[in-house]
Amino acid sequence: MELSTAAIDRVITLALAEDVPFGDLTTEAFVPAEATAEAQLVARESGVLAGAEVFTRAMRARDDRVDVVGHLTDGQRFDAGTHLATVTGPARAILTCERTALNLIQRLTGIATLTAQYVAAVHGTGARITDTRKTTPGLRALERYAVRCGGGNNHRFCLSDAVLAKDNHLALAGDLTEAIRTTRAQLPHTTHIEVEVDRLDQIPAALAGGADTIMLDNFSLDELAAGVETIAGAALVEASGGVRLDTVGAIAKTGVDLISVGALTHSARAVDLGLDITL
Known part of the structure; x- marks a missing residue:
């Protein structure tokens, strides 16, 4: 730490x-x-x-x-x-x-x-709590450290650390599978590629492209469980979007690997x- x-x-x-x-x-x-x-x-x-x-x-x-x-x-x-x-x-x-x-x-x-x-709310589920880039400008290193002090994990530190293709990237990228493959070919083999999806029907394309992590954004609990079943260990599964202290335990029980919580640093x-x- x-x-x-x-x-x-x-x-x-x-x-x-x-x-x-x-x-x-x-x-x-x-x-x-x-x-x-x-x-x-x-x-x-x-x-x-x-x-x-x-x-x-x-x-x-x-x-x-x-x-x-x-x-x-x-x-x-x-x-x-x-x-x-x-x-x-x-x-x-x-x-x-x-x-x-x-x-x-x-x-x-x-x-x-x-x-x-x-x-504490996800204890025993296997899910890890992570922060996001929603930090106070200029204080990111300190705030990320504080997350670790609380037992949480850090997401990518900045835009230079890893690939995380979100909805606005995908809107401009064209075919998702091909976009991931092209990205992989351009980057060092050590670079992690994560893709955010907001519908279950986007998951097969992300898997076909070889995404390392698939973020399920603003999914219901049933959709999260279905997403975990579809991905079936082929990639890490991250839940994100509107996570609260009173909902995070149920989210963890769907079987996701990671739960990113912007509130850790912005609220x-x-x-x-x-x-x-x-x-």
Whole structure:
């Protein structure tokens, strides 16, 4: 579940440039330059932690004398009232970086927490929960990491990673079988090819072309089961479209291999975490 420091620091740099473009007027007016402080990162509600290193690097971004001691690691569950980390050091730096650090860890922990709920809902079925490219612009690496912290899997990271022919591609591609075969001939043998279909009668053409994964988009439960039966292990089967926490368990029971859920990243609610000065 590694996340590169370069990806973290790029986001933090942009966030601080947005939040502190030419100084923190309030902190510099109210807090003496020599003041030090201790603060606790406290959970106001339960969740699954993601972004501990992001929080640490954000808190230290203005002054490396700030020290952050984490009490949990990413992927661990916590209850309301849990102290997740202790921050000590120059008070001005702590206060200036507080909101940026909290925004990021609350967002990532929210994604991990929601992902864990989806993973629990399909437990025992064999289906894997995956994210999508419906991420916050600029935060994809961090949000994808948070999905992994919650026990989910990542779909392709970007348009350069793999082929995923969706409805608009197919509308312009002509014969589906021939389009897949032509695509295969143009690409390295290691490149994965996925095709989205929105009708059962499109599946044979996708299979004939040699698709590695067939996405069944907005299928009913009966149609999903029929699609799984038709594909019969010749390709991975992905269910997608309008997946909710109250429906994902039934979708998994149809026998699909993957369930992609855009809500993991585009609709996750930030978990309520606070930074409380204690000294």
